Structure formats: C-alpha cells, structure tokens
Amino acid sequence: MNTTGSPAEAPEACQQLAASGHSQLIVLHYNHSGRLLGRAEPEDGGLGVLRGLFVAVSSLVVLENLLVLAAIVTRMRSRRWVYYCLVNITLSDLLTGLAYLVNVLMSGPQTFHLAPASWFLREGVLFMSLAASTFSLLFTAGERFATMVRPVAESGNTKRGRVLGFIGLCWLLAALLGLLPLLGWNCVCAFQRCSSLLPLYSKAYILFCVVIFACILATITVLYGAIFRVVRANGQKASRHPVRRKARRLLNTVLMILVAFVVCWGPLFGLLLADIFGSNVWAQEYLRGMDWILALAVLNSAINPLIYSFRSREVCRAVLGFLCCGCLRLGLRGPGDCLARAAEAHSGASTTDSSLRPRDSFRGSRSLSFRMREPLTSISSVRSV
Template identity: 55%
Template sequence: MDTPVLSWLLNRSLLLPLDSAQHPELRLDLLGTKASCLQLAATRNVNIILQHYNFSGKLTNRHSGDEGMGLLRTAFAVISCIIILENLLVLLAVLRCLRGRRWVYSCIASITLSDLLAGIAYLCNLCLSGSKTFQLSPQLWFLREGILFIALAASTFSLLVTAIERYSAMVRPIAENEASKTLRLRGLIVSCWLLALVIGLLPLLGWNCLCDFQACSVLLPLYSKDYILFSVVMFSIILLGIIGLYISIFHLVQASSRQSSSRHGRRRSLRLLKTVLMILGAFILCWSPLFVLLLFDVFCETGACAHLHNLDWTLALALLNSGVNPVIYSLRSVEVRRAVGSLLCCCCVKAGLCKPGSCLVISDINSGSSTESSLSPKHWELIYKTLWPSPSAGAERAAHLFCNKSR
C-alpha cells in the first residue's frame, strides 16, 4: 500500500468523530497483516481500540449526547457508591467481630469482598467510558474490563466453596477442630482468588483478539469470542453445581428433621430453603440476562447483531446482585446483623453523634446464635431497653471496651 494512502488512513483513524458510523476504509485488516497491525498498535501510530469499536459497529449511531456521565450514568454511579459502602460495612463488621467464629464467615467475607470489588470496578468503568475509552491503552482497557470478570469469578468460586463445605459437613460429618477447618478454608479461598485473578486477566495475558477482527466480540470488542464462551460455560456449570449441592443439602436437612420429629428441625430446614432460594434466585435473576447476551454475542456474526451493542443495562442488573447479597446476609443472619449494628454504634459513639447508652453495643457477638437464627425488630427493641434503659457509666465503659478492642 502506498505511503500517502497509509498516512491518510492513520490520520482518519486518529481523527474519527464519535458520532460517525462504520467506516470500512478504517479497518486495520486492510492495512496489512496481523503482525504489522500489532506493530502499529504497539507504537501508538493507530488507535487500535477505536478500530475495534468501529469494526464491531459500536460507533454506529453514537452521538455527542452519549458522552459525559448523563443522568442515567450518574444514577448508576450513585448506586455503585451505595453498593461499595454497604459491602464495606458488612466486610469490616465480619472481619472485626466474627473473624474468629465459624468457618462460614470466611466465605461471607470472601463474597462480600468480591461484591465490593464489583462495585469499584463498575464505578471505574463508568468513569473511564465514553470518549475516555479511546484514550486508554489496550492494557488499561483489558484491566478495566478484567476487574469485573475477577469479581464475578471470585464470587462464584466463593459460593461454590460454601456449598461444598456445607454438603461435605452433612454427608461426612468428620470431627475437625474449628480453628484448623477455618485455616484450611481460608487457604482454599485464597486459592480461589488467585484462580479468579488469572481467569479475569487472561485477555491481558494474551487471550484476546487484537487485530483479529473476525474473532472479536461485539459487546467487548477487544475480547475473543472463545474467551467469552469459555467464561460463560464455566460460570454456568459452576452455578448448576451450586444449585445441585444446595438441593441435596435441603433434602438431607428435611430427612433429618423428619427423623427427629422436632418442630425446630422443620423450621430450620424451611429457613435454610428460603435463604438458599434468596441467594441463588438473586444470582440467577441478576446474572442470567448478561450470560444470555454474551452467548448471543458468541454465536452472532459481526455486523448482524445491532441489538447487542448496548451492554449497560445488563451490567447494571448484574451489579445489583452485589447490592442484594449484603442485605440477604444481614436479614438472614442475626450474628451479621449484630456485628453491623455494633460497628455502626461504635462509629456513632466515636463521632459523638450519640451517647453510648442510646444504642446497642453487643459484647457477646461471638456467643450468638447460628446464621439460621433471627430476631424481630420488637425483640431488638426489648434488648435495647433491657440492657441500657438510659445512658450510664456502665454502658459507656462497655462501648469503650468494644469499640477499642484489637482488630
């Protein structure tokens, strides 16, 4: 190709307005081989991200009104901040008050951390979207998208570990020291996070479609369709496994309650079913639209899938799962609820916004009931009035001891 023509194409790629439709003359596959394309991208002589977005059709019908935050994106940003704050609150409460308790709280902490990461990743995605997308290097683009995949993988793996541990405890109840079990489980959770990190960063490590336009996704123009298919299939299989494990757990609990003929056993099995349905139902409802859209993306020809160009609403729906999870844990676990309430009370007392006697400071969280137990608001109100009917020196000392105990 003549040098003047090549220069004209490069200039067009750098000056392409965001409201333009597809321009076939800007396709990098017309500039030469994949090797020369990668060389041009590496030297920043051509905007490789812009080229991929143009080829996938994501620049079609893109107008200046799409730039900036906008009302909808601002609302999503506010929701992301709320999700970050609530997951941070639950995570700090669990680490501060329940870290030495049952092994299940290590799993809850892991899931909460992944939800916190998802909120941060989505907020960063919003801030770096629009015209800022084309100012990123390919490495930063892969990192921006990869953090969301890391959060999804870590959350899914943590749910799987929780299901496996609960199932094995019921099928083969082996006497094991709680401390050693917690230590073993934490090692397993760390391994899950390392695996999630590798899976989320695979495109950054080389499994991508840079300059291989026909193999690229429409929704994520620099991601290989093979990688997206691998991710969706893997997460779907894990989810089906989790559902199967929890169904087996419920049947075992139900059979055990029938044998014991105790009302408490029946209530416990019913409560377990409700908790499982809430967690799995929220996960399926929030993530299924994104999985379905990604599957359509994999099997749809580039240029023939105009309905796939908008990923925002499915990502926002998936993000809601990160906001629902801490609410479920707080509603279904009296210990988590106590820990969160105590942490809020400590912050309130330290900030001088309330007196120590005006809120509940739990000094016996570690001796509370199991995660299947629950207290109604009336019971909490009765506890408040019974423990501290009025501000007192005793309550003040209790608040001081609890809020300043070692982390």
C-alpha cells in the same frame, strides 16, 4: 460516524498500532464492532442518566460491603472457618463494586484515550472480581455441603488452614481468568474473531468464561439442592413447631440464594451467548444498549451481604453494634433500643445463636453413625449463607 477505512483492509497499520500501544487501536476495534454507530466522534459519549445510575449501583455495592466487612472484622470475635468465608465473599463483592465503578468512570469518552493494555486491565479487573465473587459463593456452598451433609472429622487448625488455602486458590484462579486477554488470549487485529460487546475480546475467550460461570451456577444449584433436601427431610421429622419453623426459614434462605444468583446472572449469560453465536451484523443491530445487564450481575454483589450476612443474627448484631458505636463516637444518641442492641452485640458477638442451630435440633432425628466434630454456630448455618 465517518470511518477511517476498514480495519480488515489495513492489517499492517493495525499491527503497527498494536505494537506501539496506540489508543487508535481501540477506535478501530470499536468501529468494526459497530459500537461507534450513531456517534459523530468517538469522544461523543456523555455521562447521561444511565451511567449515573450505574455509578449509583456500584457505590451501593461498595458502601454496603464495606460496612459489612468493617463490622465483621471489628465486632465479631469468632474466627471459625465460616468467618473467613464471610470475609472472603464480602471482600470479593467489595472489589466487584470498586472495579465496576472504575469501569464506568473510565468508559464513554475516556475509552478512546486508553492504551490497549489499559483497556484490557480495565475489563480484566472487572472480570476478575466477578469471578472471585462467584468462586467464593461456590466455595462457601461446598463447605456448607461438606459440613452439613458430608461431615468429616478434622481439627480446627486443619480446617482453618484448608479454608484459607482454598480461598487463596479462588483468588488465584479469578486473577488468571480475568487477565488472560492481557496475557495474549485476545483478538487484536483479528477482527472477525472479536466480540461485539467487548471489541478486543475474543469470542472464544468469552465462551470459555460463560462455560466456567455456567458450571459454577450448576454446581451451586446442585449443592444447595442437596442441602435443601436434607433440611426439608429433617424439618418434616421434627415434632416441635419451633424446629419446623426454623427449617422453613432455612429452606427460604436456600431458595433466596439460588433465585438471586439466577436472576442476576442469567441475563448476562444469555447476552454473552447471543454475542458469541450471533453474526456481527445481528449483534450491531440488537445488542446495543445492553449495559444494564452487566449492572444487574454486579447488583448481585449488593444482594449477597443481605443473604449471606444479614440473615445471621450474629452478623446483624455486629453490624448494628458497629453503626451504634459509630453514632456514639460522633455524639449522636439514637433510640434506647439501639443502644441496648449495641451493648448486646458487644457482649454476645461470639454467641452461638445461629441460623443453622436448627441443625442441632435435627441431629436428634437423624440416625447417623458419625459424630459431628464442631458445634454449629450462627454463621455456620445455611441461613447465614
């Protein structure tokens, strides 16, 4: 595309555009980053198959988490601390899907009609939702570790209050992290400090986010690694075959959690680091067309419900009962076993048939001087998280 002049040569004009909140500021930054190379005009951004795929991914994330959230809220009677953790994870993943859907629909030609504040809000809400999702995973891993490896006696109300307080803290930190560029940590008119992938974001801010997310990943890995060792040790001590089988399943779940997180987030970390430490010329040459990597990170929010929710029998019954009841209200009668399962879900939603109940079997093989305060229910298990 034909440029309107080098932005670096007209700082006064750039500052005037920034002060007035004009959308031409977006064009200047995208032009400097090389994101407009190959386009005849900024508006030449069509929908295309790739963006359609991104819309499909975000729609899958939204529908899947909406289903799980509705099932948990309406069908599960338990209000233990893990219930709030599951609701928090599902809600943050639902927001991630919605934010990414809005981001995709407002990208392309619409990008160059946005005011700078709207652009920062579009990207910031997506950063916030991704941060809320990872903070939720970290908090849940910490609670799993505290409950299973380092149990502390406390009343149910105290536990619930502490969990709700930490959930509120997760959302507060996520909102702050996502909105920092809108609040002033950006590179408006300071083009040499700008990212090539996110042309109005400062490389320093992106590095800060990468460090935060990398620390979260490392902490989650350490916590689940500790849980892994405990479960494996107790499984080896168990003399009964069913207990060993449940232990293996718990270990498989822990591995699924770690592998899914690393596979989905690892490429995004690598891409952002390449953007931060590579030159602008190198980034313009090699980092174009990498939007699918962000879609892969968002896809983690579709995998989370499968691991954190559907691996719990209690949540599975809640989802199945929710779906069957919906079909019955519409006058649709499914297979007999579906109706039977729906009835079972309605009558046994609060049962303690748990993916962490193997812990109760392990308890006899552990020489512990302390006493576990709470019975371990299905969604309080490693297998459900």
